[in-house]
Amino acid sequence: MTNEAMMNRAKQLVVDYFNAHVDVTDGKKLTLEDVFIVWFSKTLQNWKALVSTTVSDGMYYEITHNGDNGETYLDVYKKWDNQCIAD
Numbered sequence: 614m615t616n617e618a619m620m621n622r623a624k625q626l627v628v629d630y631f632n633a634h635v636d637v638t639d640g641k642k643l644t645l646e647d648v649f650i651v652w653f654s655k656t657l658q659n660w661k662a663l664v665s666t667t668v669s670d671g672m673y674y675e676i677t678h679n680g681d682n683g684e685t686y687l688d689v690y691k692k693w694d695n696q697c698i699a700d
Contacts, residue, residue: 616655623662623676624648626687630674631666641668 614622628643635641643666652663658680665673675688 616653616660619655619660619678620650620653620662621645622685623650623653623664623674626676626685627664627666627674630687630689631668631672643668 624645627648628645631643635643647667649665649667650662651665652661654661660678660680662676663673664676671692673690673692675690676685677688678685
């Protein structure tokens, strides 16, 4: 699988998750064009992607592929706060 194919898989997983969990009253469904890769890394048979969307909902997605086990994990986060702490 190429890096581009891995990133497309990560984006599709986010689209599928969002569309399955969005409130139907929002009237919004994501497409691949609404999803972007923030960061991607591949080491040996493993890869990880940090993914976001154009929706202003504070959600952030982390997709990790474990090539040894042939498993992909989807972690979903919501940003609650951003504080500046002085040194």
